[in-house]
Every structure is written in structure tokens, then in C-alpha cells.
Amino acid sequence: MTALDVFRAPRSVAVVGATDNTAKWGHWLARGALSGRHRRRVHFVNARATTVLGRPSHPSLETLPEVPDLVAFAVPAASLTPGVEAAVALGVPGLLAVTSGVRDPAALTRAVRAGGSRLVGPNCLGLYDAPGELELAWGRFTAGPLAVVSQSGQVGLEIAQLAAAGGVGVSRFVSVGSQLDVGAAEVLADLVDHDTTRAVALYLESYGDGAALLDALAALRDAGKPVLLLTVGASTAAREAARSHTGALTSALDVVDAACRAVGAVRVDTPAQLADAARLVLRTAPVRGRRVAIVADSGGQGAVAADTAARLGLEVSALPPRVRERLADRLPSGACVANPVDLDGAGERDLSTYAAVPGCLADPEVADAVVLSGYFGSYGRDIPAQQETESAVARALGRLAAEREMPVVVHSMAEHTATTRELRAAGVPTFTDVEAALRAVATAHRLSGEPLGRGRPVAPVGGAVPVGDGYGAARRLLGAAGVVFPRAVEVPPGTADPVSVAAGLSAPVVLKADWLAHKTEHAAVATGLWDPGALRAAYEDMVARLGPHRFVVEEMDRRPDVVEVLVAARRDPSFGPVVVVGAGGVRAELAQDIALELAPCSRATARAMLRRLRAAPLLHGWRGRRPVDVSALVDVVVAVSELIAGRADVAEVELNPVRVAPDGALAVDALVTGYAGTDVRGGS
Incomplete structure (x- = not known):
């Protein structure tokens, strides 16, 4: 009970x-x-x-x-x-x-x-x-x-x-x-x-x-x-997320999708899509891959189905020669035996073609699902003498799907006929819209994948390195978590000349206002300072404009073939800590190229996130550039995800950019927001 x-x-x-x-x-x-x-x-x-x-x-x-x-x-x-x-x-x-x-x-x-x-x-x-x-x-x-x-x-x-x-x-x-x-x-x-x-x-x-x-x-x-x-996206989670910088780059639906991936659920967009996917999932074998074989009795319907499948992330892949030969033997000379297969009128001359051709395609070496699109389902309605034959073909399609343990889906121009009822009874889902049919296949495929999981548990840790105020404090906190920064020194408020404080650093250096987020907007970062005079002048200018606060002088990363990446984390009001990666730099908001998962994440999940980015090709060499050290970037993503999961006093982390080169990853700006009035800032 x-x-x-x-x-x-x-x-x-x-x-x-x-x-x-x-x-x-x-x-x-x-x-x-x-x-x-x-x-x-x-x-x-x-x-x-x-x-x-x-x-x-x-x-x-x-x-x-x-x-x-x-x-x-x-x-x-x-x-x-x-x-x-x-x-x-x-x-x-x-x-x-x-x-x-x-x-x-x-x-x-x-x-x-x-x-x-x-x-x-x-x-x-x-x-x-x-x-x-x-x-x-x-x-x-x-x-x-x-x-x-x-x-x-x-x-x-x-x-x-x-x-x-x-x-x-x-x-x-x-x-x-x-x-x-x-x-x-x-x-x-x-x-x-x-x-x-x-x-x-x-x-x-x-x-x-x-x-x-x-x-x-x-x-x-x-x-x-x-x-x-x-x-729906207009939720409390969305409003809460929008209050933070990282939240502005993501949405409530991003977090929900990450939660679904973690446990193997799938989000749909409308009640109709949900019902369509449910009847396919409940009637057919799992859709184990993206490959779909399309059979149509109209070249136009086949082309529409192929384009729709590609848009939905399905693969309309070429058929093996042996399958094309079998189809050519069965179909008229004008038929297309590629994928999609055009029956060229063979179906109306012999209704058994509607089962025989899918029978050539329902092979795990050829496809993961077969979609039949067109007039089938209408013959018995329009020509009553053909009803018995069409019903027999419908039952044959059901037997085919059961014997091959492969989904066979019918997009029919007819909706409620004796044949479509026969198809459904035989375990063959029917749809009157080809997009609905293919979307149901795509959704069922997503359900068949293995969940990402929720990462290994991270025990809550105390503040051995406290959440403090300023970019320097953010560096210390993240550095203790394993994130690598360039060498730097802090310039205390009231320092007359920063040159002596920064004497041990190698030129060129960067001067940053320690306390400001998004420094570019305040002209609070100066780069390429090669000599003491340039550093001194930049410092005097910032003090005059911004006040005598704390500054940071940092060695400037000048490595070639660098890719700038955003790595961030925040807490969702319902699902807790999440980690974000994306295209980085000052154009991060403009690019809106991000991937999000629940935190903590595994190394495998971090790599999968990076692969989802539109900017992913930049990491692996682009137009003659050398590939960067993706493994070092993965280390950063995992470290940030474990920090947000293990430190209850940390509300948000943002590293933007992390500069990834062939020889490693360096974080050159950071923002950390703490709870209970703690707000550690830095960033460009």
C-alpha cells in the first residue's frame, strides 16, 4: 500500500x-x-x-x-x-x-x-x-x-x-x-x-x-x-534566470531539456506532437537510429518527406546496391530506387507492392524506420472492390513490422477508413500529415537513446577558499577548483604607481578594474601594455575615471590559434545547478551559441556539450589553424560544474573568455556571484 x-x-x-x-x-x-x-x-x-x-x-x-x-x-x-x-x-x-x-x-x-x-x-x-x-x-x-x-x-x-x-x-x-x-x-x-x-x-x-x-x-x-x-517557457524559472548574466544566455526550456536528457525523457512542443509520438512509441518497436527509408507513390510526396526528415534531424541515407537491385527487379523502369523510393504507379497496378517494397527496406543494415507516404489507405474507400486486398496488405505491413522488429509508419491521404483502422490494429501508426509522421519517428528515436545521467555526486564542501569581492577573489576560488589563469598581481586601492607591484610579470600585460563586471562597457580593461609607461598611463586614466579602487595586472595571453569559449554555471530554482558552455568573448550574447546540462557533469557529457556548439569546428582546426586542447577545456567545464554543485554559497560562475590553444586553456576573466550578500565580480 x-x-x-x-x-x-x-x-x-x-x-x-x-x-x-x-x-x-x-x-x-x-x-x-x-x-x-x-x-x-x-x-x-x-x-x-x-x-x-x-x-x-x-x-x-x-x-x-x-x-x-x-x-x-x-x-x-x-x-x-x-x-x-x-x-x-x-x-x-x-x-x-x-x-x-x-x-x-x-x-x-x-x-x-x-x-x-x-x-x-x-x-x-x-x-x-x-x-x-x-x-x-x-x-x-x-x-x-x-x-x-x-x-x-x-x-x-x-x-x-x-x-x-x-x-x-x-x-x-x-x-x-x-x-x-x-x-x-x-x-x-x-x-x-x-x-x-x-x-x-x-x-x-x-x-x-x-x-x-x-x-x-x-x-x-x-x-x-x-x-x-x-x-511552456514563460515560467518562474525563466524569469529568475533572466536576472543573471548567464541566465540571460539561456532559457527555462534549456534547463528542462537538460533535465530530460539526464533521465531519458523527451520534451515536445504541442499536445498533438505528444499524442502522435505516444501512439508510435506504444505501437512499434523502438526507433534505434536516425536512418529512415521513405517509400512514396508520388515523386513529389517522396521529396517533401525527404526534406522534412532532414529538417527534423533524420537521415535519408543512400540504399545499398543489393537493395537497389531488388527494388529495380520489382518496380517499373521509371521508378526511382534511391531513397526516397518512388513507386512510379506500381502500387496502383499491384497493391501488394505497398508491402513488398517496405519489405526490401525493413532491414537493420538499411534503415531504422520505414515510412510509407501517399495514397495507400484510400483504395478501398474509393474503389470498394479493392478493400479486401488493401486490408490484406495492411495486415502484411503489420506482420512485417513485428517480424523485423522495426517501426513501419504510414502517412496516408485518407484519415478514417477501413484500411487505416486495419493498419492501427496491426500495430502500424497512421498519420494524415507527413511532418507529423516523421516528427513522431524523430521523437521516438530520442526516447530510445541512453540518458546522459546526472553526473557523479559532489559532496557539499565548505569555503576553504571563500567567496570574496573582486576578480582577484574569483581567480583564487576558481584556481583552487582547478581552473588555470595567467599570472597576475592585485594592485591595492590608493597605490600611487602600479609598475613596482607588477614588476615580476612578463610584458605585455593587461590592466583590469577588479570590481567591475563587463569591463568593456566601462572602458575598464586595457590590453597590450608593453612597457611601464603604458601601464602607468592606463592606470592613471582608470583611477581618474573610475575611482581609487582595486585593480589587477595580468599577463596577456598571446598564444596563436586561440579559440575563445564561455564556461559558466548557475542555479536553477527547480533543478539546481547547471553548467553552460558556448561561444565566448564580448559577442557571447550576440552569438547565443550555448549548450547546457545539469551539474555536476562528467567528462563525456562535457565533450558532448562542446560537440553541440555551432562553433565546435573551431576547436578542431579551421581553415588551416591547429586543433586546440579540447581535453584541457573539458577539465575547465567539469571543474566549474563541480564547483557550483559542491559550494552552496556560490550562486553563479562565469568564465568569459576561456582562451583555448593547442597547448592548454587559460581563463582570462571571471565572474562569481555568491549568496548572502557576497558578490565577486570580474569580466570583460
């Missing part, structure tokens, strides 16, 4: 606010509750009615013949907290509240927790459990293998309806609403041993305890239950 079992298969249910009025929530909850009356006792509470739906209604919870396991509230906002207090006082373990507009959520939460009860909602659309035959929600559900967990009841219902239209039913539906007590992470964890659930659709607008959510998503992945996530 778990704390949420009462929301799966309660022995008794009461609906408070039950009514015969079909326009009210109380009617939908009452009607749904009655649908499971052969599994449990059902009670209605309505102080102004003696019967509801032909059954006795009671004036209050206290007058019920028993204490129900689960009470669903469909009452005005002002009545909800008193009603919950009464239920808790009776010892009701499970509470569901669809009510919106609660004025004092804190008071409602206290009422729930006073007696150890659990609450789903308020401001939700209800819940449904197929194996438990429990229906307490607006709408109707078709039983199936897809669980839907949604912060928005309406979005969740849309996902369920779109999935049902594609032949995929719902195993469990939970609209978590305001999550005053039971949250999405707990509901997801409860699905791990929910036998009917084979995949999960998740819609969230906020993430709360990100660590608990990640644990639940990872457990679902381990249980073989893929998770498709729909979310």
Missing part, C-alpha cells in the same frame, strides 16, 4: 456537491463515480437535494453511513476549506478538489495536513484510473496504456482526446491542479508500478522540487515507461 492507493481503487467514494444539473461539475463527478459502483460504494452529498441521479443524497459528510475512502469536492470556493476540515475530522484519507478560486490556499493546506489526509487539487479537472474503474473527472476516457499527468486539466484532457482519436487510450489521468499537497512528482512515482501504464504524457508549467521530479522520471525510464513532456 502507498499513500496514493486511495486515488487508484478506493473502496468507497463520496461526491460533495453532487447534482442532477448537467452543466455543473458535481453532475460529472457523480455520474463518473456511479460508473464504478460495481467496484465500490458511492455516496452523494447535497444539502438541498434528497436524491441525485436517482440515488439518495445526504445533507453532509457527517450523515453518511460510513467514512468514505475518497471524497471529491465540487463546491464553491468559500465552502471548500470547511468541507475539507469536516472530512479530515472524520478521518477521510483521500480528498479531491476540482474547485477553483480558493482565496486562502495556505489555510486549505493546513486543514489537509492536520489529520494526515492527502489532497489532489484544487483547481483541477479530476482523475481517472482504468484498472481501478475510477472516474472522477470532467469528460469521458477510453481505457488504454497511456498515463496523462497534467498541471492544466484542459491540456491534459486535450492530450487524452488526441491520443484516443489515434487509437490510444488512457491508463490513468491525474489533473494535479494547484498541487497544494499531492504534486506531479509523487503522482509520477506512483505510476512506476502501475501495470496498465506503458508510457506517460506529462504537462507541467512549474517544477517545484526538481530533484524529486527527476527521481520519478528516472524510475519510470528504468521501468520501461517512456515519458513525453509538454511544457
